[in-house]
Amino acid sequence: MGYSIGGLVSLFARAKDWLMFDRIFLSAPMVALDRQPLSMAGMARVAEVLSFVGLGRMLVSRNADRPASEATFPDNPLTGDMIRYLRKVDVMKARPALEIGASTVR
Amino acid sequence: MQLHYAFWPKSVGKPRGTICLVQGRSKFIEKYFETIADFCKRGFVVATFDWRGQSGSGRLIGDASLGYVNKFEDYWTDLKSFHS
Numbered sequence: 001m002g003y004s005i006g007g008l009v010s011l012f013a014r015a016k017d018w019l020m021f022d023r024i025f026l027s028a029p030m031v032a033l034d035r036q037p038l039s040m041a042g043m044a045r046v047a048e049v050l051s052f053v054g055l056g057r058m059l060v061s062r063n064a065d066r067p068a069s070e071a072t073f074p075d076n077p078l079t080g081d082m083i084r085y086l087r088k089v090d091v092m093k094a095r096p097a098l099e100i101g102a103s104t105v106r
Numbered sequence: 107m108q109l110h111y112a113f114w115p116k117s118v119g120k121p122r123g124t125i126c127l128v129q130g131r132s133k134f135i136e137k138y139f140e141t142i143a144d145f146c147k148r149g150f151v152v153a154t155f156d157w158r159g160q161s162g163s164g165r166l167i168g169d170a171s172l173g174y175v176n177k178f179e180d181y182w183t184d185l186k187s188f189h190s
Contacts, residue, residue, distance in 0.1 A: 001125055003130045004130030004133075005131045006128030009185055012181075013185055013189075017186075020186075021126065030130070030131075084140070087140075099171070100159075100160045100172065100173040101172065104172065
């Protein structure tokens with residue numbers, strides 16, 4: 001079962017070694033970026049140019065990348081289930097080192 | 107590179123199969139406990155791991171919050187290594 005970038009890597013695995021898994025189930029595989037002004041190839045070139053001019057570490061963040069807390073539940077795009085949402089908040093409080101920040105241009 | 111992983115064997119009887127749970131960016135094993143419990147209830151063995159550069163796995167650079175990998179193919183290396 002591959003989710004998001006795990007879904008993309010699972011597709012990669014299928015192409016590289018079709019015997020690895022009997023079946024593949026994908027959930028929201030990251031095969032493209034949503035609501036971008038250019039094609040994937042175009043966005044890749046933009047990212048290369050931005051990295052070249054020293055902006056590679058600029059954050060590319062979304063609402064979903066904000067650190068989760070009780071205060072962020074009402075507007076979160078991930079779930080309407082508060083118990084599930086707060087479970088993640090509780091894990092983050094117990095193990096803050098598990099969390100990483102938003103993606104960067106590079 | 108050390109990968110954090112977890113494995114849920116079937117305690118009784120023959121499993122229906124093994125699900126390898128391949129996560130998304132910024133995700134971690136603990137986030138999938140509910141889904142894993144559901145798979146186990148359905149008779150599956152579950153195996154999963156954290157990608158390099160994030161969550162409970164090792165980091166490649168000093169800034170642990172960036173989720174850094176050298177190239178996308180490193181994720182394939184992680185999956186291959188875990189699977190084997």
